Amino acid sequence: MNETVRPARRLENRQQTESAICQAAEKVFAEAGFGGATMQLIADVAGLPKANLHYYFATKEDLYRRVVRDIFEIWLQAAEAMDAAPGPVEGIGAYIDAKMEISRRHPNGSKVWASEVMHGAPVIQDYLETTLRDWTTGRAALIQRWVDEGKMRAVNPEHLLYMLWATTQHYADFGHQIAVLNGGALTEADWQAAKASVKGMILAGIGAL
Amino acid sequence: MNETVRPARRLENRQQTESAICQAAEKVFAEAGFGGATMQLIADVAGLPKANLHYYFATKEDLYRRVVRDIFEIWLQAAEAMDAAPGPVEGIGAYIDAKMEISRRHPNGSKVWASEVMHGAPVIQDYLETTLRDWTTGRAALIQRWVDEGKMRAVNPEHLLYMLWATTQHYADFGHQIAVLNGGALTEADWQAAKASVKGMILAGIGAL
DNA sequence: TCGTTTCCTGACCATATGGTCAGATATCAG
DNA sequence: CTGATATCTGACCATATGGTCAGGAAACGA
Numbered sequence: 400m401n402e403t404v405r406p407a408r409r410l411e412n413r414q415q416t417e418s419a420i421c422q423a424a425e426k427v428f429a430e431a432g433f434g435g436a437t438m439q440l441i442a443d444v445a446g447l448p449k450a451n452l453h454y455y456f457a458t459k460e461d462l463y464r465r466v467v468r469d470i471f472e473i474w475l476q477a478a479e480a481m482d483a484a485p486g487p488v489e490g491i492g493a494y495i496d497a498k499m500e501i502s503r504r505h506p507n508g509s510k511v512w513a514s515e516v517m518h519g520a521p522v523i524q525d526y527l528e529t530t531l532r533d534w535t536t537g538r539a540a541l542i543q544r545w546v547d548e549g550k551m552r553a554v555n556p557e558h559l560l561y562m563l564w565a566t567t568q569h570y571a572d573f574g575h576q577i578a579v580l581n582g583g584a585l586t587e588a589d590w591q592a593a594k595a596s597v598k599g600m601i602l603a604g605i606g607a608l
Numbered sequence: 609m610n611e612t613v614r615p616a617r618r619l620e621n622r623q624q625t626e627s628a629i630c631q632a633a634e635k636v637f638a639e640a641g642f643g644g645a646t647m648q649l650i651a652d653v654a655g656l657p658k659a660n661l662h663y664y665f666a667t668k669e670d671l672y673r674r675v676v677r678d679i680f681e682i683w684l685q686a687a688e689a690m691d692a693a694p695g696p697v698e699g700i701g702a703y704i705d706a707k708m709e710i711s712r713r714h715p716n717g718s719k720v721w722a723s724e725v726m727h728g729a730p731v732i733q734d735y736l737e738t739t740l741r742d743w744t745t746g747r748a749a750l751i752q753r754w755v756d757e758g759k760m761r762a763v764n765p766e767h768l769l770y771m772l773w774a775t776t777q778h779y780a781d782f783g784h785q786i787a788v789l790n791g792g793a794l795t796e797a798d799w800q801a802a803k804a805s806v807k808g809m810i811l812a813g814i815g816a817l
Numbered sequence: 818t819c820g821t822t823t824c825c826t827g828a829c830c831a832t833a834t835g836g837t838c839a840g841a842t843a844t845c846a847g
Numbered sequence: 848c849t850g851a852t853a854t855c856t857g858a859c860c861a862t863a864t865g866g867t868c869a870g871g872a873a874a875c876g877a
Contacts, residue, residue, distance in 0.1 A: 409854080412854085413854090429726070430728060431643055431727065432642065432643050432727065433641065433643075433644060434641050434642075434643035434644020435643020435644065435727075436643070437833085437834065437835085438835065439833090448855075449835090449836095450837085450838090450855075451855060451856070453835085453836065454854070454855070454856090458836080459836090513722070513726065513781065514723065514726065516782050517723065517782070517784070518641065518644075519639060520784055524788075527785060527789070532789055535789050554805065554808065554809060555801060557789065558801070558806070561778055562778075562806065564782070565778035566771050566774045566775060568774075569774035572722065572725075572726055573722070573725050573726070573770075575726070575729055576729070579737060579741065580736070580744050581766070592764060592767070593767055596767035596771075597767070600763060600813035600814070601809070601813060603813045604808075604809035604810060605809070605812075618823070618824080618873095618874065622824090646863085646864065647864080648863090648864075657826050657827075658865090659827075659828095662865085663826090666866090667865080667866080668864095
């Protein structure tokens with residue numbers, strides 16, 4: 400029951416295997432969607448027998464839930480950059496940087512989340528209604544404070560947040576489309592340009608530049 | 609072979625049935641993804657026997673391809689508003705209005721497209737490489753012209769287009785999430801506010817307001 | 818009316834999938 | 848070393864799915 404009781408050797412193995420499964424699952428779920436993904440394929444990618452997956456995750460949905468939760472945690476952490484900031488230029492700028500970096504490093508997680516929401520959030524409805532809602536309310540209030548203090552143009556805070564999510568996640572979710580139009584995957588320089596473009600547009604849009 | 613030869617009664621029936629199938633398919637594909645959608649469910653939604661679907665569309669992929677193509681056509685039409693415009697305020701403003709309206713009226717089509725692209729565009733790769741690429745090149749040139757004429761701030765035209773797509777389609781693709789955060793589906797007033805917010809932010813962002 | 822073509826459909830099939838389970842294997846505490 | 852526990856896996860199963868097909872019904876031209 401208690402994981403701290405579990406011996407070192409086994410615990411290490413367990414974490415390693417679980418991590419491999421999650422990584423494989425994230426990739427497969429992102430590329431095929433929940434319905435299109437198969438436990439067999441995830442097992443193959445992870446290099447494990449299918450039955451072993453069911454030892455770690457009872458059902459496909461359990462595994463999926465874990466993958467979605469992971470990306471959500473990552474996003475929540477990225478938001479902390481926004482809180483300590485003295486104003487919108489630093490706060491929103493840092494948030495954009497962080498979100499863009501996540502789109503670059505975790506494109507599959509972003510896709511899984513997008514897919515889940517698009518399908519009506521059947522397994523993460525509670526996250527939306529609790530954690531995300533609270534988070535949104537708090538940041539909207541922060542933005543409103545900046546507006547009241549005359550640090551930025553009077554924009555609707557919620558819609559600004561939607562725009563931040565939309566623009567940054569677009570580079571993950573629609574990465575394939577962008578790559579095709581770009582004539583190949585984005586280079587380091589391309590990513591810097593993308594980041595600068597998004598930041599420049601939005602900061603100018605809120606009148607903070 | 610030639611459809612104009614087909615008698616009126618049959619032609620009318622055929623179009624009606626085909627339309628019903630496409631409408632049902634769009635809904636089901638959007639809600640379940642390509643892999644998760646079943647011909648049986650599409651048939652049920654359309655109110656037809658499953659075998660009948662296969663009379664109109666040989667395979668699931670054929671039907672899917674049709675649905676994706678339909679939304680793509682709609683988007684292409686929306687772009688025409690941009691061309692005749694004398695400058696960015698009218699052109700981009702009209703484009704945002706049109707895209708937002710499509711997000712509102714055809715959220716399912718937008719989701720199907722997003723899902724397709726996220727999965728690596730297995731069936732519409734050619735659209736991306738031909739039609740969409742040409743379209744993008746043309747509009748980027750138009751935007752660059754506006755920049756050169758001093759009608760707007762010097763922004764990267766491609767990234768501006770990505771931002772336009774991201775922000776407008778977000779209201780369709782993530783409509784569920786937005787509805788939850790909004791405490792219910794967007795009302796007419798909410799949509800007007802969303803439209804105004806997106807337009808205001810972006811037009812200010814490109815220095816055209 | 819009549820033969821022809823198009824349209825429709827229930828029943829069926831091969832296959833793939835999520836999940837199970839008994840038994841083998843490895844690791845552990847004592 | 849030994850018994851107990853956790854981990855692993857090949858073989859298996861019930862079910863669901865995309866797709867087929869033979870034959871019936873409806874619409875058509877003449």
